[in-house]
Amino acid sequence: MLTVKLIATACFVAFLTTSSAIHSCSSKASYEGFSAISVIPTTQKHVQLLSSFLLDPCEAFLFRPTEIQQYERHIVVISSSSLPKWKRAFSGSSCNVITNDLASLLNSSSGQKKSYSRALSNDKVLREKAYESGMPARAVTQAINSSHVLDTQFYLDYYSLVVLQEKWTNLSTQFSDIVELKVIGRSHQDRPIHALFVGHTDAENPRRVFINSLLHAREWVTPPVVTYAAERLAVEAANLKQPYVSLLKEVQIIFVPVANPDGYEITATANRMWRKNLRPGDSCAGVDLNRNWDLDFKGPHSTSNSECSDIYTGPFAFSEPETQALRDLVLETPGIQIHIDVHSYSQIVIGPWSYTDEIPPNLDVIESLGNGITNDISNHNGVPYRFSLHSKQAYIYLASGTMSDWTFSKNILSFGFELRPSRLDADTFFLPTKEILPTCKEVFASIPRILRAARNSTFIEPTLSSTPSQSLASNPEPTSEEDFLSFLSTGVVIIICVVVAVVVIAVLLCVIVAIFKSGRTAPTSMV
Numbered sequence: 001m002l003t004v005k006l007i008a009t010a011c012f013v014a015f016l017t018t019s020s021a022i023h024s025c026s027s028k029a030s031y032e033g034f035s036a037i038s039v040i041p042t043t044q045k046h047v048q049l050l051s052s053f054l055l056d057p058c059e060a061f062l063f064r065p066t067e068i069q070q071y072e073r074h075i076v077v078i079s080s081s082s083l084p085k086w087k088r089a090f091s092g093s094s095c096n097v098i099t100n101d102l103a104s105l106l107n108s109s110s111g112q113k114k115s116y117s118r119a120l121s122n123d124k125v126l127r128e129k130a131y132e133s134g135m136p137a138r139a140v141t142q143a144i145n146s147s148h149v150l151d152t153q154f155y156l157d158y159y160s161l162v163v164l165q166e167k168w169t170n171l172s173t174q175f176s177d178i179v180e181l182k183v184i185g186r187s188h189q190d191r192p193i194h195a196l197f198v199g200h201t202d203a204e205n206p207r208r209v210f211i212n213s214l215l216h217a218r219e220w221v222t223p224p225v226v227t228y229a230a231e232r233l234a235v236e237a238a239n240l241k242q243p244y245v246s247l248l249k250e251v252q253i254i255f256v257p258v259a260n261p262d263g264y265e266i267t268a269t270a271n272r273m274w275r276k277n278l279r280p281g282d283s284c285a286g287v288d289l290n291r292n293w294d295l296d297f298k299g300p301h302s303t304s305n306s307e308c309s310d311i312y313t314g315p316f317a318f319s320e321p322e323t324q325a326l327r328d329l330v331l332e333t334p335g336i337q338i339h340i341d342v343h344s345y346s347q348i349v350i351g352p353w354s355y356t357d358e359i360p361p362n363l364d365v366i367e368s369l370g371n372g373i374t375n376d377i378s379n380h381n382g383v384p385y386r387f388s389l390h391s392k393q394a395y396i397y398l399a400s401g402t403m404s405d406w407t408f409s410k411n412i413l414s415f416g417f418e419l420r421p422s423r424l425d426a427d428t429f430f431l432p433t434k435e436i437l438p439t440c441k442e443v444f445a446s447i448p449r450i451l452r453a454a455r456n457s458t459f460i461e462p463t464l465s466s467t468p469s470q471s472l473a474s475n476p477e478p479t480s481e482e483d484f485l486s487f488l489s490t491g492v493v494i495i496i497c498v499v500v501a502v503v504v505i506a507v508l509l510c511v512i513v514a515i516f517k518s519g520r521t522a523p524t525s526m527v
């Protein structure tokens with residue numbers, strides 16, 4: 001009986017491996033003939049089956065885990081023809097079909113409009129709203145002249161990169177005294193990476209907050225959330241609303257809403273599930289921009305050396321123009337106190353570290369701000385978020401070479417946000433457009449606290465509590481000046497050792513020859 005079971009398991013493993021081969025990265029681009037299911041492995045056999053599926057270097061999981069844990073839900077992309085087999089294999093445990101026509105689901109929820117020009121100016125929106133509320137025409141005109149209105153309509157849909165860029169440009173012209181738009185770098189395919197600087201910092205000792213999103217191309221809700229925060233701050237300040245006016249006099253906030261512009265374009269045109277950038281590769285394109293940072297680069301957690309993997313680290317730390325642009329912005333901008341890297345999904349706020357469960361320096365500061373932010377977001381709409389700390393209570397896997405760990409190691413208090421939906425909402429494959437605006441608003445609820453924390457920050461000079469595993473261990477090439485120097489000094493030590501060894505051997509040989517000679521001459525002379 002046991003043998004039969006073993007054979008059955010082996011057959012199914014073989015079947016899964018074959019069906020995963022069907023998932024060649026290119027054939028998945030359209031997802032024609034694919035289904036998405038959500039499964040919970042309740043037995044060791046389930047764990048084994050899913051683990052074998054993990055061997056596929058192309059993404060077969062919506063969230064690619066480092067290992068399969070029993071009772072943890074996974075969303076798996078499978079070929080539709082294998083659906084009955086999956087259902088049989090997981091019968092009796094939780095196996096929900098999210099869709100058996102993934103291609104149509106992706107098309108219908110793509111939502112990106114190729115060209116979108118704002119039909120309504122802010123003034124028109126205000127006018128319409130005011131008329132709707134029964135305000136007399138003169139009062140409406142007066143209101144238009146004296147107040148700025150947030151363009152909430154913009155946050156009811158997902159847009160292409162050009163439309164987002166048009167939005168950022170409009171913000172910088174409409175609120176030119178408080179918003180500045182800059183290009184901080186360019187992607188592999190030469191697309192600009194934009195940053196919006198909101199607020200002033202004439203101070204000698206400037207205080208800044210840095211918020212970026214879309215390191216991962218498919219996390220579509222994040223650019224609107226970050227753009228909304230920039231627009232809302234500009235509008236509140238222009239309307240002379242407190243506490244924004246005072247806070248933005250003391251703290252500047254820098255937003256990079258689309259850190260991975262090439263990847264974003266691909267999700268709109270070819271593969272909605274694309275995660276990485278578009279670095280050209282030998283077998284597959286793309287580097288995971290949240291694995292390319294040099295703290296614990298190529299470390300053991302949720303990373304891969306395979307070009308085709310969705311968690312490919314890249315050849316060396318900061319190999320990508322996108323991570324270089326963000327790194328240089330951080331290094332060249334004084335006074336950044338807080339950094340937030342915005343992702344989706346899971347409804348969690350994540351504190352440092354990402355690569356280890358060791359206690360981070362300044363744990364009390366991290367906990368009090370992290371819990372405060374989490375409560376602000378959760379209380380706004382009653383949609384619960386959780387605060388995740390690997391050293392205490394973690395709600396996500398460990399990850400090496402991440403952006404937020406790198407900024408934390410640069411004395412910046414850093415958090416990762418994973419926005420809606422919750423990871424337990426297996427049937428919510430993509431966030432519906434009607435949830436964009438509520439998500440923008442709930443995240444914005446934490447902004448005043450973040451600005452205050454940056455203004456009052458005493459979070460300086462954290463000392464690393466542990467040494468991350470070194471990238472040289474898995475990459476023999478020197479990857480930075482420091483690595484090169486250590487490489488050089490190792491070489492010098494080896495040369496010295498070789499020279500010493502040669503000298504010692506030569507001396508020994510001389511001694512042996514001398515003994516040998518004297519041994520031969522002595523008897524002769526004695527004779």
Ligand code: 0X9
Pocket residue numbers: 063216290302343344345350351353354355396397398399402416418
């Ligand atoms: O894997 C990632 O890069 C992030 N999750 S996502 O689903 N958006 O891809 C989380 C990375 C950082 N978080 C920690 N592990 N602490």
Ligand code: ZN
Pocket residue numbers: 215216219343344
């Ligand atoms: Zn992400």
